Amino acid sequence: MSTYVLVAGDPGVAALVEAAVELGAPVTAVVVGDESLARAAAAPGVDRVVWLGAVGDHAVEAFAAAVAQQVAADPGVVLAGRKAGERALLGAVAATLAAPVVTAPLKIAAQQVTRSVAGGLATETRSYAGPVAIVLDGGAPLAGGGPAAVEPVAAQPAAVTVTGLRPNPAPPADLGSAERVVAVGRGLKAKQDLPIIEALAAALKAELACSRPVAEGLDWVARDRYVGVSGQQISPRLYLAVGISGQLQHMGGCRGSDLIVAINNDPEAPIVAQSDYVLTGDLYALAPALTAALA
Numbered sequence: 001m002s003t004y005v006l007v008a009g010d011p012g013v014a015a016l017v018e019a020a021v022e023l024g025a026p027v028t029a030v031v032v033g034d035e036s037l038a039r040a041a042a043a044p045g046v047d048r049v050v051w052l053g054a055v056g057d058h059a060v061e062a063f064a065a066a067v068a069q070q071v072a073a074d075p076g077v078v079l080a081g082r083k084a085g086e087r088a089l090l091g092a093v094a095a096t097l098a099a100p101v102v103t104a105p106l107k108i109a110a111q112q113v114t115r116s117v118a119g120g121l122a123t124e125t126r127s128y129a130g131p132v133a134i135v136l137d138g139g140a141p142l143a144g145g146g147p148a149a150v151e152p153v154a155a156q157p158a159a160v161t162v163t164g165l166r167p168n169p170a171p172p173a174d175l176g177s178a179e180r181v182v183a184v185g186r187g188l189k190a191k192q193d194l195p196i197i198e199a200l201a202a203a204l205k206a207e208l209a210c211s212r213p214v215a216e217g218l219d220w221v222a223r224d225r226y227v228g229v230s231g232q233q234i235s236p237r238l239y240l241a242v243g244i245s246g247q248l249q250h251m252g253g254c255r256g257s258d259l260i261v262a263i264n265n266d267p268e269a270p271i272v273a274q275s276d277y278v279l280t281g282d283l284y285a286l287a288p289a290l291t292a293a294l295a
């Protein structure tokens, strides 16, 4: 049984190799990308490097069947990083192998994974008899220097072609490194009221975030800014939740904040018991007053 590390366009997988080595089985890096990437993947701890070729104008997940073929020959744990291409490829590989996918595990052992469930209220340990696909933080770039030779394999990518690539004018939100975050929820009545919250965030030099319905459904704030178990998980020094009820799925994304402050007009809202400080009242009065006080 081998452990596989997917390397798809990015050498930043040193933490995956480290995790793979700890599992004790031989480690195979399966590389989709330029030959220089395959050479970088031949790092200490890696026993084999299988190079499936350059991506060209294919989508990276077009190589899923070729990766799955490698894994099926000697099934085991398949590790991939969190970047979009790596996750897309891992998901397609898992589908091809009918393998389960685990994201953000707390601990992995050979054929056993422990993960957080119920928004962090419990941990669950699962055992797997067959291959399992696991998403982890990739870590630092690999730079070769190991004993493995690069083994080229002529892969037949599926007919998925990238026909257009347009840079996004706005850079993606970096909530994870923000010291202060002001998040808005459905207590806000209309999209045109958003400047009230943006002004408060600006006064606090904070990043703007939101609850899921504000991003998905209402579409008032970009989707990379919602906090929760299915969104961003962050732990800033200050998390100011404005008009957010504090459901389990939301708090799972901000519970680790040093200080949680809520503005809510319902003294019984679940967020009240989960906050360090609460301003009880109408956000339309309290948020501008706070902004003015901070000016």
Ligand SMILES: Cc1cc2nc3c(=O)[nH]c(=O)nc-3n(C[C@H](O)[C@H](O)[C@H](O)COP(=O)(O)OP(=O)(O)OC[C@H]3O[C@@H](n4cnc5c(N)ncnc54)[C@H](O)[C@@H]3O)c2cc1C
Pocket (backbone or CB within 6 Å): 184, 185, 186, 187, 188, 210, 211, 212, 213, 214, 226, 227, 228, 229, 230, 231, 242, 243, 244, 245, 246, 247, 248, 249, 250, 253, 263, 264, 265, 266, 269, 281, 282, 283, 284
């Ligand atoms: C599988 C699953 C995954 C989910 N993942 C997430 C996730 O990752 N992130 C997430 O956020 N949600 C997630 N949800 C949704 C979650 O369960 C809640 O529905 C959501 O968080 C509620 O958003 P909210 O607090 O903005 O809205 P509401 O629950 O509607 O709360 C609005 C709050 O605003 C207050 N309010 C109203 N008017 C005012 C006012 N004028 N002034 C002050 N306060 C006011 C109300 O008292 C209330 O507490 C998920 C749900 C499911 C089923």
